[in-house]
Amino acid sequence: MDVWLTDEERLLRETVRSYLDGKIAPLVAAHERDRTFPWDRLAGLYDLGYVRGVVPAADGGDEAGHLALAILMEEAGRCWGSLRTTLNVQTMVAAVLSRFGTAEQKDRFLRPMLAGRRFGWFGVTESDAGSDAGALRTLGRPDGTDLVVNGRKLYITNALHADFGLLLIRVAGTDGLTMLIVDRAESPYQAFDIAHMPVRATTSCELAFDDVRVPAANVVGEVGRGLGVAMSAVNLGRLNMAMGAVGLAQACLEASIGFARAREQFGRPIAGFQLVQQMVVEIATLTETSRLLGYRAARALDAGLPGRYECSMAKYYCGESAGKAATLALQVHGGAGLMEESPVERYFRDAREATIPEGTTQLQILHLGKELLGVSAMR
Numbered sequence: 001m002d003v004w005l006t007d008e009e010r011l012l013r014e015t016v017r018s019y020l021d022g023k024i025a026p027l028v029a030a031h032e033r034d035r036t037f038p039w040d041r042l043a044g045l046y047d048l049g050y051v052r053g054v055v056p057a058a059d060g061g062d063e064a065g066h067l068a069l070a071i072l073m074e075e076a077g078r079c080w081g082s083l084r085t086t087l088n089v090q091t092m093v094a095a096v097l098s099r100f101g102t103a104e105q106k107d108r109f110l111r112p113m114l115a116g117r118r119f120g121w122f123g124v125t126e127s128d129a130g131s132d133a134g135a136l137r138t139l140g141r142p143d144g145t146d147l148v149v150n151g152r153k154l155y156i157t158n159a160l161h162a163d164f165g166l167l168l169i170r171v172a173g174t175d176g177l178t179m180l181i182v183d184r185a186e187s188p189y190q191a192f193d194i195a196h197m198p199v200r201a202t203t204s205c206e207l208a209f210d211d212v213r214v215p216a217a218n219v220v221g222e223v224g225r226g227l228g229v230a231m232s233a234v235n236l237g238r239l240n241m242a243m244g245a246v247g248l249a250q251a252c253l254e255a256s257i258g259f260a261r262a263r264e265q266f267g268r269p270i271a272g273f274q275l276v277q278q279m280v281v282e283i284a285t286l287t288e289t290s291r292l293l294g295y296r297a298a299r300a301l302d303a304g305l306p307g308r309y310e311c312s313m314a315k316y317y318c319g320e321s322a323g324k325a326a327t328l329a330l331q332v333h334g335g336a337g338l339m340e341e342s343p344v345e346r347y348f349r350d351a352r353e354a355t356i357p358e359g360t361t362q363l364q365i366l367h368l369g370k371e372l373l374g375v376s377a378m379r
């Protein structure tokens with residue numbers, strides 16, 4: 001696999017993997033059990049390039065390329081789905097703030113984020129606006145220098161812990177959608193965690209806005225242009241999800257090889273049985289093909305191409321492949337794979353997340369179909 005990487009990229013992978021294996025992996029089981037997250041460890045990860053990598057140097061970031069960001073997300077996915085999800089959201093919030101934020105917004109939100117002192121959420125989905133995000137109904141009514149916000153958001157990652165967020169709304173009397181920064185201390189809103197199957201160390205929240213006053217100065221970009229602001233992070237989010245799925249498939253492969261070599265039945269290691277070898281080879285093939293598509297998408301973005309097609313295909317294929325790899329890994333492990341003490345039980349749950357957020361598998365197929373056929377099947 002490494003023939004596709006430069007020496008520098010290979011060194012980045014080794015450095016990050018060794019850090020995650022040594023400092024984060026030992027924490028995973030307890031946090032999964034308690035449904036907590038080690039927020040105090042994120043600043044250390046940012047020193048490796050996470051989150052800061054997506055931000056230009058002028059705004060205090062590391063200005064890394066997309067291939068480097070892809071490697072970082074792949075390694076996060078190999079280590080822990082909840083970590084990859086959390087880093088993805090922080091990366092998307094930072095990318096939007098650095099691209100569209102005012103100097104004052106960057107000082108208040110982006111710079112403390114990059115220092116690991118503030119954490120953000122990204123709020124688009126509502127009960128009647130999932131795949132069809134443009135149907136959202138959360139409304140801001142102008143009142144003096146404020147917008148008075150009413151509405152509900154759903155499945156918002158880590159909104160219980162994060163202290164501010166990016167909220168996509170409609171503004172009364174205007175066309176289009178508007179992106180708004182909501183600071184919890186300034187504009188108190190309510191957050192409720194919804195118990196969920198995958199990425200158990202994150203929260204997946206319903207947010208309630210009942211006459212919440214938000215200063216109009218917190219609009220990101222222009223009123224009515226918020227969908228473009230949100231979509232500016234979409235390729236990044238899809239690539240992050242795709243590469244996290246590659247890392248998860250890689251973890252399934254490593255666990256399956258280790259287990260198949262150690263487990264004996266019929267007087268010899270199950271690794272020697274052809275049907276077990278078939279499963280392991282299938283996991284390896286899914287992992288390698290996913291990695292190639294993910295790296296291709298990252299290289300496309302680094303080459304300055306739009307990358308929509310490449311990122312959609314990577315999100316689609318890598319997400320689906322991670323699910324297949326995790327199912328096969330469970331089978332290689334037999335009954336042991338279904339026990340919570342086995343890491344593949346977690347891989348199986350977390351793999352289910354890879355096909356839903358940042359555009360479901362079906363939505364990626366529709367984007368790809370439109371690119372290939374020139375006709376939208378959505379409306």
Ligand SMILES: Cc1cc2nc3c(=O)[nH]c(=O)nc-3n(C[C@H](O)[C@H](O)[C@H](O)COP(=O)(O)OP(=O)(O)OC[C@H]3O[C@@H](n4cnc5c(N)ncnc54)[C@H](O)[C@@H]3O)c2cc1C
Nearest residue numbers: 122123124125130131155156157356357358359360362363
């Ligand atoms: C763990 C997790 C974390 C999340 N984090 C966030 C977050 O931080 N912020 C945020 O805003 N949202 C978040 N989401 C929400 C996520 O983006 C949505 O769940 C996703 O966009 C799908 O929307 P939905 O769940 O309403 O499904 P729906 O849109 O209702 O889709 C249901 C099914 O119908 C299919 N479908 C829908 N439309 C079409 C069509 N035109 N053609 C064919 N099939 C179609 C879908 O593919 C799916 O299979 C998160 C979700 C999860 C599960």
